[in-house]
Amino acid sequence: MTETAKPRKRAGGRAGNPRRTRREVIAQSPWRVPRNTDRPTEPLDEAGVAAIHDGAMRILEDQGIEFLNGEARAVLKQAGCLIEGTNVRMGRAFVMEMLAQAPDRFTITPRNPARAVTIGGDHMVFVNVSSPPNYWDMEVGKVSGTRRHCADLLKLTQYFNCIHVAGGYPVEPVDLHPSVRHLDVLFDKLTLTDKVAHAYSLGRERVEDVMEMVRIAAGLSHEAFAAKPHMYTNINSTSPLKHDDLMLDGYMRHVRRGQATVVSPFTLAGAMAPVTIAGAVAQSIAEGLSVIAMAQFIRPGAPCAFGTFTSNVDMKSGAPAFGTPEYIRATQMTGQLARFYGLPLRSSGVCAANVPDGQAMWESSNSLWAAVQSGTNMVYHAAGWLEGGLIASPEKFIMDCEVLQQIERYFDPGVCATTPDDIAIEAIREVGPSGHFFGIEHTQARYEKAFYQPFLSDWRNYEAWDLAGGVWTAERAHHLFKEIIASFEPPAMDAAIREELADFVARRKSEGGAPTDF
């Protein structure tokens, strides 16, 4: 646990009270990675799993996947795959032999080792929203993301104990030139958070720069960095059936340096995948496994997770839909396949809603329960996502964190304990048919920790809530956002390391950063 121990006064933002300190804004749950002890929901029988597996294998064997990266094709040729142009076909025996080498769980250790997370097994890790180009809050509405918005969302990422991983850019800071964007954002991320970080696989320079910055921030030698996962990348396929050049490049760089990887085919049924859910899942399995097989050939035992991003489009408008019944089932089905292959699973906390209202929360709840029911190990976009990923919102972030904390509490084994003390026969006898349980010793000894305590839900009665202003949830979240940012304290970082990071950024900027054609 690394909450900064010493409160420090600061000026505070517009809504900030200068006397407030970070630890006073809310009483949140402590850092804990929940263990998903529920038996997964499995809509497919054995034959159904076999049918999707067979479909995926037939795609890989008969039709193949386009690998737009020459080095990847060379590796796969060496592995015995059939290469024709950019098309790669691989046999199921090879795929299954490679998958047998993939670990069913792995640990990623960031600069603060207390924030290490295990991906796989029954661990359930929550990642902040990543990659929306736009920012929305109740004050400014929808605007293009900036470095300040991005930093604010990184502060929320650090502040909330229920967010375990600082994934991609929580909003794309389009005010930063793409050649140096990764340098500035990673500097912000590595100084404002001490949680696991991520590199976008968007070209050699960016990937190498981010790896180097993560290494510097953790104070590691090159050898120590490569000895185990300290960060990860996530790549998407270009569905249908295609893997991008730069994505593969970055993915392989992570594999070779011993860092973790996630491959998340983005198969929207009816658009870039079949209109049938089983078909969309089979295609995503084929796309994902082709890359994981490559990773295992390059480095047997490489830490690889499979990501599902199968949903559907709205057939009226073509817009992607999220948190739908079909999305839930696709996630559960993919969970069955991930267990069949022995791979950790990534899914997401997603919605199509444009603002943090009722729709946003039922869609997000659907996708978070799908994550629980599918045995998801890594929940991307668990807090802050709106408009199908086009908007990052601090209010939504904070509302989602309330739900995430509840899932953590849901998995607290104490809730379902059945010791004689829990059955409480003596307490029931003591109270009898006319009494009340509040006053008795059995209650008094337990009441402070007996139940989940929300920080955002308002449980007052209507009149008390109304008297206090009658504030709806999104607006309450907005106020909390202002207070949290105003009182934010960055995690401790050694001054020499911070300087080394700053120097690295300055040097790489002076060298022009990553090449762009504009």
Place this chain on the structure above:
Amino acid sequence: MTETAKPRKRAGGRAGNPRRTRREVIAQSPWRVPRNTDRPTEPLDEAGVAAIHDGAMRILEDQGIEFLNGEARAVLKQAGCLIEGTNVRMGRAFVMEMLAQAPDRFTITPRNPARAVTIGGDHMVFVNVSSPPNYWDMEVGKVSGTRRHCADLLKLTQYFNCIHVAGGYPVEPVDLHPSVRHLDVLFDKLTLTDKVAHAYSLGRERVEDVMEMVRIAAGLSHEAFAAKPHMYTNINSTSPLKHDDLMLDGYMRHVRRGQATVVSPFTLAGAMAPVTIAGAVAQSIAEGLSVIAMAQFIRPGAPCAFGTFTSNVDMKSGAPAFGTPEYIRATQMTGQLARFYGLPLRSSGVCAANVPDGQAMWESSNSLWAAVQSGTNMVYHAAGWLEGGLIASPEKFIMDCEVLQQIERYFDPGVCATTPDDIAIEAIREVGPSGHFFGIEHTQARYEKAFYQPFLSDWRNYEAWDLAGGVWTAERAHHLFKEIIASFEPPAMDAAIREELADFVARRKSEGGAPTDF
């Protein structure tokens, strides 16, 4: 299916378009009772189930339950139970012998036989909100319920195909004197809806009046009425460990007339039940089984469901909390016990939120997913509940219906089908690595029914949504509410039956209705 076939023009309300007809307001899902095919989530192992069962049996054997109704005590004395004053103790052998006679499912047939519902097995039936004393909508705010509010909510109950049962009064019409309230509301309910109705167990006259009205509305002889369930009652215990006089009276009247019953102990952990969830569940099991055992002794095979209403209070304010992690687990645990006893299960769609915002929807989603995960057969308050049951809201009703429709779709077996047509290898081959699936025959043949179509969720992008007014979910629901009420068409009813009902109400009113002391 009984949608009125012929649209009829009517004046319409404030927001109503006189040219709109009922069937045009939204395109909703057809009437269908979902079958819950998911394996339930079971947080307890066998020993945990045995521990709660043993706790409940010890309460029944050693401490007993207060039965405040003399006739009930006489029945239980005859059954061999130990009676001391109002206290009744019963042995586990007797309880289990009685439960062995209880059916694991039963069917309730209302005046329209197409609306018959089966309670039990894998059936999942949704009931409207019942019994809040207050009404809230975005126009009037929170006010005491009236007959008009009640009728509006009954219209929503009838309108939405995903609401299968017209439970209690969707809001208490406090403008009607309690002596005749049941007559007026049942007249409204039986003429505005054709779905299963319910009688409050609030005294002999009310119960007998409602039974008679349900019989008249269905055009049944007294014998045909008593031959199978046409309605039901739900009673709550007066926790801890007490059953009210009038509740027991009404319950027994239903049992004797062959009508269905639900007993739902209202055990809020930390207040009227132990602060520990297992203790609160054990107490609720003891309270509920004591009454179901009595029912089976009176009439072996009587259709009885067990209702769970175990949640917790906010230990800061004493206010009840709903849709919490503890609530979810309590519901799942009670589901395990209900299956152990072979009884159909009732739970609820509940929240503590005061308005239909984000909090309302995450709390309601939590409780609806708990209903799914627990194998709940009858979901009370599935649409329209706010403020821990103190408010009924039409906006919340409509928002909940969107979620209920999604649960219905979630259980559509087609979503997870894995036939060769679903795996869609040929479609994937046809599109190849550079195409799009929308145009192909495989998609075109399926797209209209491939995915859930919402009526309230707005899936447009932000700009299109903003251009159309940027309306948040609750306000969209408010507009729909106005339109639905303005275009509402009551279900068909024979004029003679309607007259007989009206005559009955007039006669009973002239007799003074049900006695009150004011």
